[in-house]
Amino acid sequence: MRCVSWNVNGLRAVARRSGFAAWLARQRADLVMLQETKARLAELPAEVTGVDGFGVRVVHAQKKGYSGVAIYYRDEPDEWFEGLGEPEFDAEGRALFARYGKVVYGSAYFPNSQEGGRRLDYRLRFNARVHAFLDEQRARGRHVVLGGDYNVSHREIDLARPRENVGNPGFLPAERDWFDAFLASGYTDTFRRRHPELADAYTWWSYRAGARARNVGWRLDYFCVDDDLWPRVRGVGILADVHGSDHCPVTVEIAARG
Numbered sequence: 723m724r725c726v727s728w729n730v731n732g733l734r735a736v737a738r739r740s741g742f743a744a745w746l747a748r749q750r751a752d753l754v755m756l757q758e759t760k761a762r763l764a765e766l767p768a769e770v771t772g773v774d775g776f777g778v779r780v781v782h783a784q785k786k787g788y789s790g791v792a793i794y795y796r797d798e799p800d801e802w803f804e805g806l807g808e809p810e811f812d813a814e815g816r817a818l819f820a821r822y823g824k825v826v827y828g829s830a831y832f833p834n835s836q837e838g839g840r841r842l843d844y845r846l847r848f849n850a851r852v853h854a855f856l857d858e859q860r861a862r863g864r865h866v867v868l869g870g871d872y873n874v875s876h877r878e879i880d881l882a883r884p885r886e887n888v889g890n891p892g893f894l895p896a897e898r899d900w901f902d903a904f905l906a907s908g909y910t911d912t913f914r915r916r917h918p919e920l921a922d923a924y925t926w927w928s929y930r931a932g933a934r935a936r937n938v939g940w941r942l943d944y945f946c947v948d949d950d951l952w953p954r955v956r957g958v959g960i961l962a963d964v965h966g967s968d969h970c971p972v973t974v975e976i977a978a979r980g
Contacts, residue, residue: 727869728971733759740966755829759790783815830870835891865951880941945974
């Protein structure tokens, strides 16, 4: 199973800017997970909802033009999970999961803590609920693959200027501590496990001051899997040459059992 995850920062906008439908059609992906879609399904143009070879499922926020996630899929899954089952999170359209057999694949858009940590408490509650949902799936004998914009750079190697950003959202101690605990509880950051010391590998760049051209970025986008699934991970990647958003896509390939 080849999966791609991309925070598109507005699916309608990225479709206008970058030929999203043509890009999607070229992917060798079984699942393409999107975050920050900012649209209801009925608001999306036909060229985005009718890409040959793909179905699409969208979860939107109650607030128009805000948040939202989607999954493009080749084959209909055995089961969908829309949201996390808690209104305070599901009202913002931040999670969507598709189960194929004993593997649950998710697209998640983690909240930004915002300046001064104004939404840090909300973010940490969301983190805890996502963690609990994944644990619930594992308790049922399933594996999990969680793609998305985690809105945190876990380690200093994951952003270009760590010392200057210690007090900024996305690199707050509480956010990084949660990621430590999450991984310690039986999950793997697939990219960093495959490339433990690879620097300058980022997935988000500010639109200001030519940050992307200078590669002054942050790694905010991840694929994490449960530790028992890690032996089946065959490839990981960052598609830094894909433009249209301030984020770029990330990839993971999961081998079939056996």
